[in-house]
Amino acid sequence: xxxxxxxxxxxxxxxxxxxxxxxxxxxxxxxxxxxxxxxxxxxxxxxxxxxxxxxxxxxxxxxxxxxxxxxxxxxxxxxxxxxxxxxxxxxxxxxxxxxxxxxxxxxxxxxxxxxxxxxxxxxxxxxxxxxxxxxxxxxxxxxxxxxxxxxxxxxxxxxxxxxxxxxxxxxxxxxxxxxxxxxxxxxxxxxxxxxxxxxxxxxxxxxxxxxxxxxxxxxxxxxxxxxxxxxxxxxxxxxxxxxxxxxxxxxxxxxxxxxxxxxxxxxxxxxxxxxxxxxxxxxxxxxxx
Ligand SMILES: NC(=O)c1ccc[n+]([C@@H]2O[C@H](COP(=O)([O-])OP(=O)(O)OC[C@H]3O[C@@H](n4cnc5c(N)ncnc54)[C@H](O)[C@@H]3O)[C@@H](O)[C@H]2O)c1
Numbered sequence: 001x002x003x004x005x006x007x008x009x010x011x012x013x014x015x016x017x018x019x020x021x022x023x024x025x026x027x028x029x030x031x032x033x034x035x036x037x038x039x040x041x042x043x044x045x046x047x048x049x050x051x052x053x054x055x056x057x058x059x060x061x062x063x064x065x066x067x068x069x070x071x072x073x074x075x076x077x078x079x080x081x082x083x084x085x086x087x088x089x090x091x092x093x094x095x096x097x098x099x100x101x102x103x104x105x106x107x108x109x110x111x112x113x114x115x116x117x118x119x120x121x122x123x124x125x126x127x128x129x130x131x132x133x134x135x136x137x138x139x140x141x142x143x144x145x146x147x148x149x150x151x152x153x154x155x156x157x158x159x160x161x162x163x164x165x166x167x168x169x170x171x172x173x174x175x176x177x178x179x180x181x182x183x184x185x186x187x188x189x190x191x192x193x194x195x196x197x198x199x200x201x202x203x204x205x206x207x208x209x210x211x212x213x214x215x216x217x218x219x220x221x222x223x224x225x226x227x228x229x230x231x232x233x234x235x236x237x238x239x240x241x242x243x244x245x246x247x248x249x250x251x252x253x254x255x256x257x258x259x260x261x262x263x264x265x266x267x268x269x270x271x272x273x274x275x276x277x278x279x280x281x282x283x284x285x286x287x288x289x
Contacts, residue, residue, distance in 0.1 A: 098160025
């Protein structure tokens with residue numbers, strides 16, 4: 001595997017992923033509707049991930065695909081725009097890659113794929129820690145688009161034998177941005193309760209992407225991700241008692257333990273997060289060693 005196509009290459013995860021891939025020795029083709037930043041891909045292309053022609057041109061010489069292009073929040077378009085853009089782009093990228101025999105694709109799903117965190121109704125998760133099988137209850141176009149993307153991944157595996165990892169990203173930001181989000185969430189913890197106050201440092205997001213691209217796992221898999229702790233600087237069981245008292249907790253939690261089960265990421269991809277916003281030097285390993 002030498003050249004990776006990154007769609008959504010001008011986005012926050014796409015730019016960081018392109019840098020990480022380049023640093024690891026890969027060549028990077030970027031695809032984006034437009035570039036507002038200096039591109040971190042060595043072959044940046046302007047194009048629409050929904051367009052068969054644009055994606056065909058972008059796949060030239062490509063060995064694997066990282067598909068990130070999406071409208072990343074339901075508020076950033078009408079429901080029709082969000083659903084159509086996200087689902088059509090993912091299907092087109094998977095279909096074009098599959099028909100060319102590119103056998104490894106990583107796509108961006110979301111912690112929202114099960115629909116509860118953004119639900120307009122007062123529903124709560126069926127249990128914590130959240131895992132990839134937690135019951136879905138969807139009321140917005142963005143969450144639905146991510147759920148359909150996961151189905152499209154399964155189809156691509158069944159139809160073209162494409163190996164697809166759908167990474168369920170939680171809030172993924174740089175440390176600086178995470179600290180800003182944490183301050184906001186601390187002033188009202190209820191706003192992130194239904195996503196279990198989950199987050200992932202952007203550097204860990206890139207590491208998970210590279211682990212998925214380099215994995216030899218076959219088939220289509222949904223993989224949940226999160227840092228090992230919650231975003232808010234409070235004990236997890238205290239947060240649960242106050243903001244999610246009715247949700248069953250399936251295993252004991254201690255300290256600031258995360259409420260996302262990341263065992264599949266560890267078992268399938270060999271990925272464990274390294275970064276926490278709560279540690280002085282920012283790494284989990286530093287406090288355990
Ligand atoms: N950052 C997060 O916290 C987070 C959390 C969960 C899931 N995700 C998912 O990860 C992916 C990347 O997120 P991000 O935070 O980097 O978003 P972003 O908005 O920063 O980047 C997305 C990029 O995709 C491009 N794009 C959108 N539709 C396109 C199309 N049809 N063709 C070509 N380019 C298109 C946009 O122009 C943008 O540059 C998205 O799929 C998002 O849903 C992100």
